[in-house]
Amino acid sequence: MRKMKFESSDLSITEAVEKMFQALSNDLGIGVSEEKAGWRSLIDFGIEPSHQSELLRRSIVERNSRGQFRLNFRNSRIRQEFKKFNQQFEQLDCFLEDIEKLNEAQRILTQITEMLQSAPEYWTYIIALGWWRMLELSEFPAKIDDIFNEGFSPEDWMIKAPRCAFELALNIASKYGEIDGFKEALDSLERQGIHTSQSFVPLSLIGQDEVQKVMRVLKWEEIKEKLADFNVKMLGFLWTLYFVLQNENLLPSSAEFSLKLNQMMWNNAENIFGKKQQDLLSNLENTLKKLNERGIIWASDIVRLPEII
């Protein structure tokens, strides 16, 4: 029996697959959609037209209506056959998955932005949720002397302070409207079709007297007083977006798409606040600098932006 011209170990087919990957990568990299990316004539991949039927039969390539070809990258058998390209297949999957995530994230961002623009009363819930996430993930840095002065041991502090996260978030959000509790904030988003449905729970709350002590240790009132309204809202907005996208598993895998998501979030923030990112940030940085000068050096570790990238 005559030996097939194209074996997977054959150098020429491996080179052709590499070229097909390159064509796909180039097109996708410059923003061509998945449907339109990577199509070329066989000769561009260094493949003789006489091998066309063999390649199609083995489903290594697919053909479009214009008679062009590209790597049949969705075919799992091809992936088995060309294990040498595992890394490229994986990168391609991540890339395509990230495109989908970003599109869905864009839809949610627009939805939340429009909601806030048409119904400003939602700011209360957005601030409560966003600040809760920001505070809970801050690990509550504070001065050890202040912790002792309020009767906490370091161990107490580590256990109790994070449990105040939602109380503190409510405290700051209540300046912008009435809010009773955590569930109310979540339900408000659900009513707008924004899902926060996963079974997460905030840490169980502690008594009001303990909350007051935590506030004193953090010098909470001073921090709150120094922050401009738009900074409070901006942090609430960005952290809520982050929280919602995380719940929906829409945070991209790659740094490139994370950058794009970050840019989308800031575009929406600029749109809402009518200020440039740089101005919003420099205002926040100046506030934190002032707090630092007043000895509240931990403020910048609590009041911070979500790490998207």
Add this chain to the structure above:
Amino acid sequence: MTEGRAPLSKWSYPQTDALQGKTFPSGNPKFCPFPTVTSLLLAKFCPVALLHDLLHGRDYALLGTPDPEIKRRGDLFHKFIAHIKESLIKGELKLSGYDISQSFHPFAEKYGFKFNARNDLYRRYIGPWVERKFEELKNISQSDRDKLFFEISVANYYVPLPYKDGRKSYPLEGRIDEIDIKNKRIIERTIKGFKEDTEPPALKDYQTWLLWKTLSSLKRNQLPSQWRDIDFEEFELIVETPYKDFSVSYENPSYVEEIHSGYAWIHDISISESRIIGQKAYENRSKDCPILNPEKECGLIHICRHRNYPYPQSRPEIKQIFKSWYQYLLWEQIWEGSLFQYQLLKLPKEELIEKGLILEGKIISFSGDRKIELEINRKISSLGGYDEYTIIPFGTLFCGKHMRAKLSKVKGNRLIIELISEGVFPSETAILFPDILESSSPLLQEPPTFLERQTQSGLLKLQQSGAIKEEKAKSRSWIQLLEAIFGIKLLRRGSK
């Protein structure tokens, strides 16, 4: 290569109080890490590579591959050439291609290279180099005993660098592969490159230029006593690959542009108050590194382009929390290691001794088993901590041969230290050139900042590891532990 960043108005040096050790080390040090030539190369290569170096303890982007073997190979190439030259000076090696190849095998074997690897190394790197350099090697004799120096550390507190019509000063440290006093050459050696190259391997010219700038910025009294009349400004700068030598220009406008930008990146990633420096670094990531066709010559490709496993599901929380830990670990390194380096180069020697930052000893004797006996001019009971030291048997704190050593014995006011062979040449410069030793040799203990770097690196590994399938995640206790510590979902015990 990366895009530039606006230069700093001035470098953030430690304040006098910090230099005097009067500041309690905590929080943001407000002074920058002591920059190395490698940090500047990384900044030019890709700011994300620099970020990984500073925040994640991963500094091998420039190796071009994640395989650590390449570094070992490069080190061996460099060490063996030094060994050949030193052996010729000592008259221990006859000059024939055969002898060189014969001496290579036992030499490489000592460093753990197996037979096939040794053959490969000789064929690819050593052989072509020896063939090219045979005539030059013939000219090396015993009269060169104080003319050739290998692995010389250079550092300066103020390296003036041209900037527009004036200059800006920055600190810088690095290590020169070879200084050839007789032929007035500074050589940077590498196994990178190919026979057909017309340019030196990427960044090697810049590296050589930076090292030369540092060396030539030193004042006479900062140089080893034998070198005080040498004008290093006149030295030729050479990048040497196994296949070719490349001469490096003294003047290259791109170097000047890059260096200020590089310092700005180091500053901003380390201590700036900017909330978005990570974002900026990624935005400026090398244009040669698109997502689907990343830079092939980057040793960090698997770190930078890692796969985000679905489990642990608390990864976003882990990322948020670890972010500040990386920064704190860097600040600890700056407080410990960088401050120490600034002190070494800024404080008067008497003050360094008085503060216990260095010891100074007179070398009494060498013995064949790599032991050095030092006479110390102070109470030895003050020695403490771990027993690893750096001794500078030749040169000064600014420019000299740094060698790692272990404290072996204390006899009255005398110390016996043993040189640690790994990382230094088997025929030590100090032993080779006993008559040119400085009258006293500084002995110091560098703070163990590698521990913080290891922690950073370990945290990143933890942040990036995971499982694709839920069943796998459930059977891995460390993933469950991460979910328990960082997760926000309700955890249930047992099967129901």
